Every structure is written in C-alpha cells, then in structure tokens.
Amino acid sequence: MLDDPRPAPPEAWHSHSGGECLRRLDSRPGGLTPHEVEARQRRHGPNSLPAKPPAGWIALGLRQFLNPLALLLLAAAAVSLALGEFPDAGFILLVLVVNAVVGALQEGRAERGAAALGGLVRQEATVLRADRRQRLDAAELVPGDIVVLEGGDLVPADIRLLEAERLTLDESLLTGESLPVEKTADAILPAALALGERTTLLHAGSLVQRGRAVGVVVATGLRTEIGQIARALERVESKAPLVLRLERFTRLIGAAVVGAVAALAAFGLILGLPPAEIFFVAVALAVSAIPEGLPIAVTVALAVAARRMARRNVIVRTLPMVEGLGACTVIASDKTGTLTENALTVQCLWLPDGSSVEAGRDEPPEPAIRLATAGALCNDAALGPGPGLNGDRSGATGDAVDVALLLLASRWRTAPSPGPEGARCGAIPYEPANRMAAVFTRRTEGVHATVKGAVEAVLPMCRGESGPILAASRALAEDGHRVLAIAEGRVEAPGGPEVLRGLTPLGLVALADPLRPEAAA
Structure with missing residues (x-):
C-alpha cells in the first residue's frame, strides 16, 4: 500500500549535510540493496507524475450535456415527446447531438495534445545499487538511491x-531564469530558502549543462517540486465567464418560463378553461420559450476560435476557456521559454575601435573574427553532430554561454582547428568568486592565454x-544584454589568475x- 501522496511539508534537505541526508534516508554511498529498493518501491510508488488517461469519445460526448442549458433542452425534448410533438423533439435532440459531437472532437484533440506534454520526469538514469x-x-528510482549525473542529463528526481x-x-x-545556476555539494544552507537559492539540491526536470555530480534521491513522483506544481494544478477549479453567463441566463429563462406558465394557468382557470387544455398550452409555451439554437451557435463559434488558437500553438482544453482568455485584461506570463526561446544567443560584438558588429552579419571584419575565435577557444561546451548556419543547438552540451559562443564561431566558420599548434596546456575553470575562466595554449612564440569573464574581472588583467x-559595457547592460569581456596575450607559463597580466x-x-518570433513586440 502506497504512502499518502499528500505528506506534511517536505523536509528541508538543503539544511543538512550530505552525510546527514544519507543517514536520514537510511542509505549509503554505494547505493541500496535490491531488497531495500523493492520495499521502497512498494512504499513510495513509481517516480512519475500520475496522468489521467485521455477521456474516451463517449465520455467526452456525454460531458457536453452537463451544463444547465443542455439539461433544460433535454427536458424540453422529453416533454415534446410526451406530447407527441415529434418534429420539435427531433430538432432539439439533433441540435444537442451536433453540439456534443463538435465539442467532443475539439476537446478530444486538446486532451491528446496535453497528454503529449507529460513526459518531463520519465527518462533513464545512472544509478548505484549494491556498489x-x-x-x-x-x-x-526510490528515495535513498544514489544517482550519477553528467552534462546533458535531465535530473530524474529531487x-x-x-x-x-x-x-x-x-x-x-522551475524558476524562469535562463542563466545557468552553479551548484555545490558542501554547503549547509538555512531551511527557509527559495527554490532557486538551494544550491545543494537538484530538482526534477532541471538540465545539467556542465560538470559531474553524485547525489542521493530525496523525493520522487508527486513529492518532487515539479510534482507539487502538478498537484496544485489538479486542484484548480474555475469557470470561464461565458459558462457563468450561460448558467445565469439559464436560470433567468427557467424563472421566466415558470412565471409565465403560472400566470397563464391562473388566467385560464379564471376564464374557466378545462385544466387539460391549460396544461398543454402551458407546456407548449415553455418549450417554445427555450432557445434550442443557442448551444450549437455558441459551440461552433468557440470551436472556430479554438482552431485558430491551435494554429498559434495554444492548447485549449475546454471550449469555454477560449472566451475566458478573450476576457482577460492582464496576463501574467513566465518570460523564459514562454515569451523567449530559452536559448542564450550572441546578439552583437563590441570591438576596441568603438565599432559594433551584429552576430547575424555574413562577412564580419577581422577583429570580430578574432574575438569569436577566442570565445570558441576558451570554451568547454560541445555542439551536436549537425549545428549549421541556422543556429541549431540540438545535442549541444555545456554552459549556455559557451554554447552561444561556439554557435557564433560555427556560423562564421572561425572555430579553432585542433592540432599541435594551439594545443591546450592548462586551464582556469570558471568559479563564481573569480568571475572568469581561462585556457592556456602552446604556440610557436610560447604559452598563450585566452580569458573570458565579467568585464570588471577581465579588465584589470589588460593593458591600455x-x-x-x-562605458560600452554599461550601455549594453542597460539594453538588457549579458556582457562578457574577452582578452588574450602571452604569459610565462600556465598557472592561476596571478599569471594573467598585460593581456x-x-x-x-x-x-x-531572444524573443520567440511569434511573441508580440
């Protein structure tokens, strides 16, 4: 039997050391035994987000009748059949069936499109078990598993x-921030920290851009941060403005019909008409007062709008939500990956002569080529097998900035060639404290250093x-750019930051x- 998937507030694992987390999870660096894994799988269940299968066509069709106006029309059709008014009853039922078919087709497409987006947690993982x-x-995966991660891996659990x-x-x-996040294993952090500040935790759905990691699984499935988001979305219940107005309209019609029937019956009784005749006249009045054409008119209009939204890559789960979107006056949207492409890209280069070169230029000047080549040289990323002039980054691994610099060099065909001349003989990896990285290469004239990093960190190493x-750096930053400085020069020998002088x-x-092409300016 599985644990209740709605436990007490999750443990602040970032506030404990790695060894303490292993102890609390009853795990060890070599991993769990098969017996322990089996017991924990029975207790915690699979490491996946529960997904309801898409509703069948019959269920989708029946769902279209679960609104007050459709139920009122069904009642009207039943009364018409009872009175022998078969043409009226047939027309009302035809309207309801057409309405159900149109609505079910649209919502069925949307359900299956949404189901295709649900594979964020399911993938393969490298695990240590029984050494x-x-x-x-x-x-x-279960809590206590030891997982090994490398650049390009998707984090499978918390x-x-x-x-x-x-x-x-x-x-x-999870955070909406497109810039890479540095992670460390040694820190013990305060418990009350925002998700983006938990530097000792990796969260399911995140992507390892660079480096290597070993960690212990602390949460799986619905207990992960992405699982908490999925659970919160399941609890959201709301009605579109159109649904609320149709419900109010149905209540008004019902009240008006009942009032009119009561008045007609009272008037007929005063005139001394037979009760049977009063009843048939009252029922006919009630049926004729119900607008049987309204549901199909509304459904067709909403279906057309939903198809237009689908052409713009918007999935509309239920038809009335189209009108709900149109009724919004303010939309709060995540920027990264929604309005933007979630792909850090070189926009332009500033050269020491004061000129600026756009990254999309086909024939850049020699100083820009030299700058792009240096950016590709001081680099630990790798491009996929087929990056071309269109900036394709599929299969690329490494830091987002390094990938962007490699793509620029690929576009301009300036990537440094491997060989003895220019072979790497040392490096200074990027550290947040230094805010720079460097590589050392062996040239004919001696050891050559290429440095990239924050302007404030690189400039003290340069002459001039x-x-x-x-001033140029401030201007670019004010325009919303992330700015890197690149420098190079001869040094005595590979070493630390202290050897980087006179560059x-x-x-x-x-x-x-960059903004997505379809995002409004």
Missing part, C-alpha cells in the same frame, strides 16, 4: 548533492585604457535570450 553502476528507467565538479544547471523550467570598454582586450560579447 554496482547501472542504467535504469527513472520511474524505478536530489541532494554528495559530490559536484564544476556543476551548472538550467533550472528555467579601460574607460571606453566600461590585450579583444572586445565585448553581448548575449540575450
């Missing part, structure tokens, strides 16, 4: 880090006037997460 490394379906090497993650799915560079600034790189 053996194995590749498993992520749905089999994980407390035990080891981390130069680890950065893309958490934009820094005022124009700082030549090559320029600035301005990056941004």
Whole structure:
C-alpha cells in the first residue's frame, strides 16, 4: 500500500549535510540493496507524475450535456415527446447531438495534445545499487538511491548533492531564469530558502549543462517540486465567464418560463378553461420559450476560435476557456521559454575601435573574427553532430554561454582547428568568486592565454585604457544584454589568475535570450 501522496511539508534537505541526508534516508554511498529498493518501491510508488488517461469519445460526448442549458433542452425534448410533438423533439435532440459531437472532437484533440506534454520526469538514469553502476528507467528510482549525473542529463528526481565538479544547471523550467545556476555539494544552507537559492539540491526536470555530480534521491513522483506544481494544478477549479453567463441566463429563462406558465394557468382557470387544455398550452409555451439554437451557435463559434488558437500553438482544453482568455485584461506570463526561446544567443560584438558588429552579419571584419575565435577557444561546451548556419543547438552540451559562443564561431566558420599548434596546456575553470575562466595554449612564440569573464574581472588583467570598454559595457547592460569581456596575450607559463597580466582586450560579447518570433513586440 502506497504512502499518502499528500505528506506534511517536505523536509528541508538543503539544511543538512550530505552525510546527514544519507543517514536520514537510511542509505549509503554505494547505493541500496535490491531488497531495500523493492520495499521502497512498494512504499513510495513509481517516480512519475500520475496522468489521467485521455477521456474516451463517449465520455467526452456525454460531458457536453452537463451544463444547465443542455439539461433544460433535454427536458424540453422529453416533454415534446410526451406530447407527441415529434418534429420539435427531433430538432432539439439533433441540435444537442451536433453540439456534443463538435465539442467532443475539439476537446478530444486538446486532451491528446496535453497528454503529449507529460513526459518531463520519465527518462533513464545512472544509478548505484549494491556498489554496482547501472542504467535504469527513472520511474524505478526510490528515495535513498544514489544517482550519477553528467552534462546533458535531465535530473530524474529531487536530489541532494554528495559530490559536484564544476556543476551548472538550467533550472528555467522551475524558476524562469535562463542563466545557468552553479551548484555545490558542501554547503549547509538555512531551511527557509527559495527554490532557486538551494544550491545543494537538484530538482526534477532541471538540465545539467556542465560538470559531474553524485547525489542521493530525496523525493520522487508527486513529492518532487515539479510534482507539487502538478498537484496544485489538479486542484484548480474555475469557470470561464461565458459558462457563468450561460448558467445565469439559464436560470433567468427557467424563472421566466415558470412565471409565465403560472400566470397563464391562473388566467385560464379564471376564464374557466378545462385544466387539460391549460396544461398543454402551458407546456407548449415553455418549450417554445427555450432557445434550442443557442448551444450549437455558441459551440461552433468557440470551436472556430479554438482552431485558430491551435494554429498559434495554444492548447485549449475546454471550449469555454477560449472566451475566458478573450476576457482577460492582464496576463501574467513566465518570460523564459514562454515569451523567449530559452536559448542564450550572441546578439552583437563590441570591438576596441568603438565599432559594433551584429552576430547575424555574413562577412564580419577581422577583429570580430578574432574575438569569436577566442570565445570558441576558451570554451568547454560541445555542439551536436549537425549545428549549421541556422543556429541549431540540438545535442549541444555545456554552459549556455559557451554554447552561444561556439554557435557564433560555427556560423562564421572561425572555430579553432585542433592540432599541435594551439594545443591546450592548462586551464582556469570558471568559479563564481573569480568571475572568469581561462585556457592556456602552446604556440610557436610560447604559452598563450585566452580569458573570458565579467568585464570588471577581465579588465584589470589588460593593458591600455579601460574607460571606453566600461562605458560600452554599461550601455549594453542597460539594453538588457549579458556582457562578457574577452582578452588574450602571452604569459610565462600556465598557472592561476596571478599569471594573467598585460593581456590585450579583444572586445565585448553581448548575449540575450531572444524573443520567440511569434511573441508580440
């Protein structure tokens, strides 16, 4: 029997050391035994978000009758049949059937489109169990499992880090921030921290951009942060303005019909008409007063609007929600990945002569090519097998900034060629405290250093006037760009930041997460 999937507030795993988390989870660095895994799978269930199967066509059709106006029309059809008014009853039933078919077709497409979006947690994961490394379906993970992650992996569950090497993650799915997040295994953090500040935790659905990690699973399925979001969405119940107005309209019609029938009956009795005749006249009045054409008119209009929305990549789960969207005056939308492409991209280059070169230019000047080549050289990312001039980043792994610099070099065909001349002989990895990274290459004239990083970190390593560079950096940042400085020069030997002196600034790189083409300016 599974635990209640609605437990007390989740444990603040980031406020404990890695060893303490292992102890609380009754786990160990070598992983769980098969017997422990089996017992925990029975207790916690699969590591997946429960998804209701799409409703069948019959259920979708019957759902179209569950509104007050349709029920009122069904009552009218039943009365017409009882009175022998078969043409009226047939017309009303035909309207209701057409309305149900149109609504069911539209909602069925939407249900199946939404179901296709539900695979964020299910994937394979590298797990240590009984000191053996194995590749498993992520749905089999349980709390206490030891998971190994590398660049390009999707985090399969909520994980407390035990080891981390130069680890950065893309958490934009949960936080909306497109910039990579540095993670560490050693810190013990306050319990009351926002999700984006929990640097010792990895959350399901995040993407490892760079580095390597080993961690212990602390939450699976609905107990993960993404599971909490899924549970909150299941509890949301709301009605579109159109539904509310139709319900109010139905109540008004019902009240008006009952009032008119009562008045007619009273008037007939006063005139001394036979009760049977009064009854038939009252029923006929009631049936004729109900607008049987209204449901089909509303459904067709909403179905047309839903198809238009579908052409704009918007899934409308139920038809009345189309009108609900049209009634909005303010829409609060996540920016990253919704209005933007969630793909950090080089927008332009600023050169030391004061000129600016757009990244989309086909024939850049020599200083821009030199700057792009240096950005590709001081780089730990890798592109997929087929990146081309269109900026395709499928299969790319590594830090988002490094990927953007490689794509620029690929577009301009300036990527440094491998070989003895220019072979890497050392590196300074990026650290938040240094705000820069460097690589050392061996050239004919000696050891050469290429540096990229924050303007304030790189400029002190360079010779020459820094005022124009700082002014250009501020201007680009005010325009919403993330700005990197790149410099290069000869050094005595590979080493730490202290050997980086007297470099030549090559320029600035301005990056941004571009708007989607369909997003309104």
